Amino acid sequence: MSRSKTIYDKIWDDHLINTNDDGTSLIYIDRHLVHEVTSPQAFEGLRMTNRKVRCPEKTLAVVDHNVPTTDRKNGISDEESRIQVETLEKNCSEFGIEYFNELDLRQGIVHVVGPEQGFTLPGTTIMCGDSHTSTHGAFGALAMGIGTSEVEHILATQTLIQRKAKNFKVNVGGTAPKGVTAKDIILSIIGEIGAGGGTGSVIEYTGKAISDLSVEGRMTVCNMSIEGGARAGLIGPDEKTFAYIKDRPRAPMGEEFERAVEYWNALNSDQDAYFDREVYLDAAKLPPVVTWGTSPEDVVSINGEVPNPDLIDDESRKETKKSALKYMDLVPGTKIKDIKLDVVFIGSCTNGRIEDLREVAKVVEGHHVNENLNAMIVPGSGLVKEQAISEGLDKIFMAAGFEWREPGCSMCLAMNPDKLLPGQRCASTSNRNFEGRQGFRGRTHLVSPAMAAAAAIAGHFVDVREFTK
Amino acid sequence: MEKFKNLTAVAAPLPDINIDTDKIIPKQYLKTIQRTGLGKGLFSELRYNDDGSENKDFVLNKTQYRNAKILVAGDNFGCGSSREHAPWALLDYGIKVVISTSFADIFYNNCFKNGMLPIVLDEKEVSLLMEETERGSNATLTVDLESQEISTSDGNVINFKIDKFLKHCLLNGLDDIALTLEKNADIKSFEDDVKSQRPWL
Numbered sequence: 001m002s003r004s005k006t007i008y009d010k011i012w013d014d015h016l017i018n019t020n021d022d023g024t025s026l027i028y029i030d031r032h033l034v035h036e037v038t039s040p041q042a043f044e045g046l047r048m049t050n051r052k053v054r055c056p057e058k059t060l061a062v063v064d065h066n067v068p069t070t071d072r073k074n075g076i077s078d079e080e081s082r083i084q085v086e087t088l089e090k091n092c093s094e095f096g097i098e099y100f101n102e103l104d105l106r107q108g109i110v111h112v113v114g115p116e117q118g119f120t121l122p123g124t125t126i127m128c129g130d131s132h133t134s135t136h137g138a139f140g141a142l143a144m145g146i147g148t149s150e151v152e153h154i155l156a157t158q159t160l161i162q163r164k165a166k167n168f169k170v171n172v173g174g175t176a177p178k179g180v181t182a183k184d185i186i187l188s189i190i191g192e193i194g195a196g197g198g199t200g201s202v203i204e205y206t207g208k209a210i211s212d213l214s215v216e217g218r219m220t221v222c223n224m225s226i227e228g229g230a231r232a233g234l235i236g237p238d239e240k241t242f243a244y245i246k247d248r249p250r251a252p253m254g255e256e257f258e259r260a261v262e263y264w265n266a267l268n269s270d271q272d273a274y275f276d277r278e279v280y281l282d283a284a285k286l287p288p289v290v291t292w293g294t295s296p297e298d299v300v301s302i303n304g305e306v307p308n309p310d311l312i313d314d315e316s317r318k319e320t321k322k323s324a325l326k327y328m329d330l331v332p333g334t335k336i337k338d339i340k341l342d343v344v345f346i347g348s349c350t351n352g353r354i355e356d357l358r359e360v361a362k363v364v365e366g367h368h369v370n371e372n373l374n375a376m377i378v379p380g381s382g383l384v385k386e387q388a389i390s391e392g393l394d395k396i397f398m399a400a401g402f403e404w405r406e407p408g409c410s411m412c413l414a415m416n417p418d419k420l421l422p423g424q425r426c427a428s429t430s431n432r433n434f435e436g437r438q439g440f441r442g443r444t445h446l447v448s449p450a451m452a453a454a455a456a457i458a459g460h461f462v463d464v465r466e467f468t469k
Numbered sequence: 470m471e472k473f474k475n476l477t478a479v480a481a482p483l484p485d486i487n488i489d490t491d492k493i494i495p496k497q498y499l500k501t502i503q504r505t506g507l508g509k510g511l512f513s514e515l516r517y518n519d520d521g522s523e524n525k526d527f528v529l530n531k532t533q534y535r536n537a538k539i540l541v542a543g544d545n546f547g548c549g550s551s552r553e554h555a556p557w558a559l560l561d562y563g564i565k566v567v568i569s570t571s572f573a574d575i576f577y578n579n580c581f582k583n584g585m586l587p588i589v590l591d592e593k594e595v596s597l598l599m600e601e602t603e604r605g606s607n608a609t610l611t612v613d614l615e616s617q618e619i620s621t622s623d624g625n626v627i628n629f630k631i632d633k634f635l636k637h638c639l640l641n642g643l644d645d646i647a648l649t650l651e652k653n654a655d656i657k658s659f660e661d662d663v664k665s666q667r668p669w670l
Contacts, residue, residue, distance in 0.1 A: 024633075026652060026656075124670065147553035157650060194545075195545055229574070231574050256668065256669045432491070
């Protein structure tokens, strides 16, 4: 019996090895990305049980979280970071896994590297011990973040034990106005559904505003699916997707590519497929947005003000939002545009790709970073950096007073030396504004690259649509 | 993995919503290459003052909750990062059960891999437990996995739901990699099928 299916249903069915009576299923994992932070205990587990990596050729490792973004030819000075990086290198060599080290041109943030290498393909299952694995869903892949025990499970078996999640459709219709980017779309979605709104679900993003996005913009949207609590985010593949993949180092070539495209085209959700839940947003009505609090759901228009938590009925929610304001050192009613900044961070797996850097260059060319703040640009990978240099973007950035760094996760989670100091306020293109995320007692406002760039010049938030030279 | 059957212990209330894994275990503790020893970093930015002394206002530093092995927490507990260091830190501190109205999916999964039991209850039930545990002297709860029951000092009994497979693994302390390796023939035959159907993989 055949029935209408969503893209998630189709990928699930094509990876199902078997299902128990209670619905617990064993699914096959096509691609496994590994980095230094969440893998050492998994490899140690393999050693202790005398197990091997089942499919080293389906595994790709890269170092990203701990690497300094300054010159690293002389090694990593922080001892713990160095040990973690060396441990990954040793583990990859012992278990036969391909590894990009910190000096490799292909090195970068794991979720920038996978797509760049053509390792990320439509219709595949892609797992990584990192919650932002949802990024790869932009290609119509089922991509999920997992814990270290599950990393070990995949290394040993190339499978995962899962239960099927619910289908959740987020339909974004209309045309996004100029200055409203993929980042504003996904932040607005999270503002709408809440930080736990997608729990237990796989979100499929559909609608004109989503298909209008470039593949890189779609990666930004899918990247933050986890910030809305979703198990994964997906966008059906189209010609843009196939064009992005074609001729990448690990992508299928020639006839095999044509055959793959045929399969990929058939993955899209059937017209009458059933979704457990649907939400609609009109992109035409969205403004550029900024987060004011310590959860990605705390979203407000650039033209808005800091909300008043006293107006919230639910007691736990009210108290949580009050303590968020205290942490952020903000008072209700403050205009977002009046918030002054100490630091601007541009980078991360959310917004560290070439198109993000081009957007930033467009805004900052001929301007200079405000004298009261420090601004830093960290490309998502060595290849992104190389491309930016070939386009002359590095010169624009440096002339404008930005620091231009080496690739890595950097100040998105501040495991390397790039950290906010206590009390510093940052406009960041990353994905999390949690307490202490970018440095102990640091304060984070999430924005798009264009908004971060404009704020770096002005010294406070500005509406990028009104930002003139 | 250690078995989980039942637990009678002090429960600490943590009513904030969206308690993220960065809050449970901040990034500076993620540089370890081991699973153990993370208890000292649990909630560290809430637990300690800037000079390293204990923050007296934080719930786990209060006399009646110091030995808590159960947390009753606000909605969407464990959101954010996939770091298994979050359950490792809770476990290393001694916490084996977390009760909330909802959990982030990855955190929820990670708990079961470490012999810990996350319990989802409805809003009313969590409020009731929150109220009881906030009265320090009534903070003891008994959680029994076999019967799927939580009993409180005030004599309330609350039933909870749990996936049959996860319950079975917890009760018996099963290693799910070993279980999966028993299905090697199925995995092999799946791989052979994919080779002919999707040869580009």
